[in-house]
Each structure stands twice: as C-alpha cells, then as structure tokens.
Amino acid sequence: MRTFLKTSVLFVMVAGLALAETYTGKLIDAACAAQQKNAACTPTASTTTFALVASGKAMRLDAAGNTKAAEALKASNSGANRAKDPNAAPGSDSVNATVTGTATGDQLKVDNIQIE
Numbered sequence: 001m002r003t004f005l006k007t008s009v010l011f012v013m014v015a016g017l018a019l020a021e022t023y024t025g026k027l028i029d030a031a032c033a034a035q036q037k038n039a040a041c042t043p044t045a046s047t048t049t050f051a052l053v054a055s056g057k058a059m060r061l062d063a064a065g066n067t068k069a070a071e072a073l074k075a076s077n078s079g080a081n082r083a084k085d086p087n088a089a090p091g092s093d094s095v096n097a098t099v100t101g102t103a104t105g106d107q108l109k110v111d112n113i114q115i116e
Contacts, residue, residue, distance in 0.1 A: 019102050020111050025054030027069060027097040027115070033058065043095055045074055052099055052108060059103055065110030069097070076115035 030051040032041035043050060050061045050069040061069055073095065096116040102109045 020100055021103065022098060022100050023052055023054040023059070023103075023108065024098045025052045025096070027052055027073070027095040028058070030058075030060050040094070043069075043073060045070075047073070052097060057106075059106055059108040061099075062107060062109045065099070065101065065108060065113065068110055068113045072097070072113050072115045 027043055028041040028051050029043045029047045030041075030049040031047075032039055033051060047070065048066060050066050051058045052061065053059075076095075098114045098116060099108060099110055100112040102111075
C-alpha cells in the first residue's frame with residue numbers, strides 16, 4: 001500500500017510539471033495597463049503587479065509570480081531598472097521575459113521567470 005501511495009504521489013507531481021508551459025513575451029506593469037489601455041506600461045523597480053504579453057494576449061502573473069518578476073527585474077541589467085542605472089529614462093526600454101508556468105484563463109501561475 002505504501003508503494004502504491006508513493007507511486008501515486010510521484011505521478012501527480014510529474015503530471016503537474018508536464019502541464020507547465022513556456023511563454024516568451026513583453027513584461028508590463030499590470031496596474032498601468034488596466035488604467036491606460038494604449039500606454040507602453042514598461043515596469044520599473046517600484047512595480048508590484050505584472051503581466052506578460054505573449055502572442056497578443058496579456059496574462060496577469062499570480063502573487064508569487066509578481067514577487068519573482070520584481071526580483072528578476074531588480075537583478076537584471078534592464079534599462080527599466082533605474083536602481084542600477086539612475087540615468088535611464090523611465091519607460092525607455094521594453095522588458096522581455098521568458099516565463100515557465102501554467103495559464104488559467106488570463107492568469108499565469110509562475111514557476112520560473114527569466115528577464116532577457
């Protein structure tokens with residue numbers, strides 16, 4: 001019985017990983033995008049809610065994904081991160097990202113994010 005239970009748990013974990021997909025697109029400030037439909041909405045170091053625009057569709061990141069995106073943005077050399085480059089104009093660079101996760105409707109549950 002224990003072997004069956006361990007095997008079942010392992011199967012569920014592997015199946016969950018198999019559902020994760022990779023999305024590549026433009027990372028945007030979700031709060032800005034909600035208020036200003038036509039704005040560029042490039043995220044900055046102070047952005048707290050993010051979305052990924054991939055294949056013309058915007059997907060909001062989940063709470064854990066927002067945290068991961070903020071950390072990745074701060075660690076990147078992106079011009080959007082004015083903490084690394086105070087002379088960079090806000091919104092001057094678009095931020096491209098690759099996100100591994102699971103999409104549910106218009107929300108993306110993030111497993112991993114990489115700023116390009």
